[in-house]
Amino acid sequence: MSALKAVHFGAGNIGRGFVGLILHKAGYEVVFADVNAELIDSLASTPSYVVTEVGDGASVWTVDNYRALNSATHEADVVAEIATANIVTTAVGPNILRFVAPLIAAAIAQRSADLPPLAVMACENAINATDLLKAEVVKALPDAALAEGAVFANTAVDRIVPGQDPDAGLDVTVESFFEWAIESTPFGAATPVIPDAHFVDDLAPYIERKLFTVNTGHATAAYHGFAAGVSSMSEAFSTPAIAAEVRAVLAETKALLVAKHDFDPEVQQAYIDKNMVRFANPELSDTVDRVGRQPLRKLGRNERFVGPAAELAERGMPSDALVRTMGVALAFDVPEDPQSVELQQLLTSLPAESFVAQVSGLEEGHPLFADVVAVVRAHQS
Numbered sequence: 001m002s003a004l005k006a007v008h009f010g011a012g013n014i015g016r017g018f019v020g021l022i023l024h025k026a027g028y029e030v031v032f033a034d035v036n037a038e039l040i041d042s043l044a045s046t047p048s049y050v051v052t053e054v055g056d057g058a059s060v061w062t063v064d065n066y067r068a069l070n071s072a073t074h075e076a077d078v079v080a081e082i083a084t085a086n087i088v089t090t091a092v093g094p095n096i097l098r099f100v101a102p103l104i105a106a107a108i109a110q111r112s113a114d115l116p117p118l119a120v121m122a123c124e125n126a127i128n129a130t131d132l133l134k135a136e137v138v139k140a141l142p143d144a145a146l147a148e149g150a151v152f153a154n155t156a157v158d159r160i161v162p163g164q165d166p167d168a169g170l171d172v173t174v175e176s177f178f179e180w181a182i183e184s185t186p187f188g189a190a191t192p193v194i195p196d197a198h199f200v201d202d203l204a205p206y207i208e209r210k211l212f213t214v215n216t217g218h219a220t221a222a223y224h225g226f227a228a229g230v231s232s233m234s235e236a237f238s239t240p241a242i243a244a245e246v247r248a249v250l251a252e253t254k255a256l257l258v259a260k261h262d263f264d265p266e267v268q269q270a271y272i273d274k275n276m277v278r279f280a281n282p283e284l285s286d287t288v289d290r291v292g293r294q295p296l297r298k299l300g301r302n303e304r305f306v307g308p309a310a311e312l313a314e315r316g317m318p319s320d321a322l323v324r325t326m327g328v329a330l331a332f333d334v335p336e337d338p339q340s341v342e343l344q345q346l347l348t349s350l351p352a353e354s355f356v357a358q359v360s361g362l363e364e365g366h367p368l369f370a371d372v373v374a375v376v377r378a379h380q381s
């Protein structure tokens with residue numbers, strides 16, 4: 001292995017505008033793997049694309065030195081690339097990890113024992129997404145011991161990359177802020193060289209702070225915005241009642257984060273305030289439909305609403321604003337979003353208790369269960 005090489009699954013917004021860019025800046029040749037034939041053909045036939053940052057300290061970056069492969073039609077080629085790569089990353093969505101896992105497993109099985117272990121990092125908005133990916137990879141390996149040929153590290157990725165102008169082609173507009181935190185312990189002394197990433201011993205506080213602040217706050221504005229008939233995120237944030245709902249949920253998640261991880265309350269408040277400014281960035285053209293997308297995932301057990309609300313309830317602490325937002329999220333009805341369509345069907349076909357058990361994963365005896373059932377029932381009536 002001479003030059004550095006990374007294979008990245010998912011050449012979408014985060015793939016091109018964040019992970020691919022950072023790996024490129026770190027000196028890796030990036031091989032993008034995606035199932036979107038049009039996107040892959042376009043990348044394969046275009047030598048570079050541009051990432052334009054907006055916001056404080058914005059820069060413009062040209063990304064080149066990449067290749068692109070269709071992972072639906074050229075599986076064997078993708079496997080061969082991973083087998084000789086230093087790093088494999090994903091930004092495909094947590095629900096898609098199980099589909100990319102068999103290719104990573106096949107590559108690990110094929111990898112020469114002379115090569116250093118493959119670094120595997122899922123870059124998704126989910127707690128411990130790499131653990132999820134690892135479980136699927138191990139399931140697909142002919143012998144679980146082969147997993148020793150890879151190092152699996154969880155990560156937290158933070159950069160708002162909105163839906164792009166359809167005329168932008170491969171170019172991506174992103175906010176200037178970004179944070180990529182990667183757990184260092186799995187790598188021992190051999191952490192990958194990624195200067196723009198930030199390696200931490202214990203990722204749990206970082207990922208929970210990020211998911212329960214950035215993602216909880218952002219999605220809260222999206223659901224309240226949708227319910228109020230607002231379509232852009234900047235309009236949602238400039239609506240005082242919606243901004244107040246966001247502040248209310250973030251006060252609740254702050255209380256949890258301070259109690260659980262011993263964060264300094266003032267530092268967490270500063271983090272909230274900074275994010276309120278990021279969210280409202282008028283230069284980022286973003287929609288409530290995108291930020292609220294896949295509501296069934298977002299209403300899941302370990303996700304941005306039920307996750308913190310359940311822990312608050314277990315500690316006897318209030319979670320009214322989080323529960324209120326879960327109720328408002330039920331109105332999210334976007335025909336182009338399959339999970340929104342399914343959400344609407346489940347709301348009409350299931351009694352409130354079954355809906356809560358199925359969608360939120362809460363059990364009947366859980367201290368949050370009755371509160372969530374109440375908002376579902378109110379929505380159904």
Ligand SMILES: NC(=O)C1=CN([C@@H]2O[C@H](COP(=O)(O)OP(=O)(O)OC[C@H]3O[C@@H](n4cnc5c(N)ncnc54)[C@H](O)[C@@H]3O)[C@@H](O)[C@H]2O)C=CC1
Nearest residue numbers: 010011012013014034035036091092093099124125160161
């Ligand atoms: N957009 C954002 O601001 C942020 C997104 N994220 C996370 O990054 C992940 C990706 O999000 P986006 O880039 O926004 O979505 P996106 O929809 O722009 O990109 C996802 C890409 O994955 C590809 N894909 C789907 N199935 C695949 C498969 N089986 N194999 C290979 N590629 C496949 C799609 O064709 C698409 O190009 C999600 O987990 C999201 O939560 C995290 C932080 C910020």
Ligand SMILES: O=P(O)(O)OC[C@H]1O[C@](O)(CO)[C@@H](O)[C@@H]1O
Nearest residue numbers: 125158159160161214215218291
């Ligand atoms: O797929 P999800 O969870 O909506 O992830 C994308 C979200 O993550 C964020 O970047 C925040 O990190 C938001 O821009 C965006 O809404």
